[in-house]
Structures are given as structure tokens and as C-alpha cells.
Amino acid sequence: MKNDIVENLEKIYLSIPGFNCKHCHQCCGPIVWFEPEEMLIKRFLQKNKIERIIWSLKEFEKNKMKCPYLRDDRCIIYPVRPLVCRLQGNISNLKCNLSKTNKKISKIALNKIKHNYINLIKQANGMYNFYSTLKIN
Secondary structure, three states: OHHHHHHHHHHHHHOOOOOOOOOOOOOOOOOEEEHHHHHHHHHHHHHOOOOOOOEOHHHHHHOOOOOOOEEOOEEOOHHHOOHHHHHOOOOHHHOOOOOOOOOOOOHHHHHHHHHHHHHHHHHOOOOOOEEEOEOOO
């Protein structure tokens, strides 16, 4: 079952157009993800011997609100970055101020992505679980 969920998550990721990122990292801040992505991220962290990073708000402020997985100007979990990161610059609510040439995902395509993602969360019994790089107490 986990493999099916991960495979379907990867299909969702493939439906998102590529993005011409300028690596300004203005969008790289605290992020959240849900159970299907946790499966993928956890596997990636273990395989690559990367420790899970969860910062307090104070640590985020000290690091100018940048994502803790941003190292040497690159995302160290890029291959498994969450959906919110993949949608950055591709939808009107997550605009990139530096790029004017990026193609936006249509509302129909975005609704399909949302529908498929919510179904995956349900399949993974994760409707009430979320994960974050920000310590929530």
C-alpha cells in the first residue's frame, strides 16, 4: 500500500510543470506536508543519512526564516520536496517575483492535483497528521 501511495504521489509531481527557479530562496521558509509526502521524505532522509530538521520559531528567525533543508544555496531534499514547494511559481497564490515567464497551472489542472492529493492523504490514513520544519508546541 505504501508503494502505491508513493507511486501515485510521484505521478502528481510529474503533472506539475518545471519551474525556472532563480535560486533566490525567497519562497524557502517553514513548510508543511502530509502523510503521503512524509513516507517519501522519510525514506529519502534515511537512504541519504540526512537527519530530520525541525526548528523553533526562534531558530527560523535567526536563520532569516529560510528552510532548514537549504544548504549551500541548494535544497538537500529537492528530489522529494513537498507539493507546496513544487507549486511555488506555478500558481497565482504562490508567485515568484523574479520570474515572469513561468507557465501557470490552469485552475482545472490545479483542482485535479488537489483532488488526487487529498485522495492520497485519505488512503494513507493521514487526514489528521501533518509534518513541518517548524516546531509546533
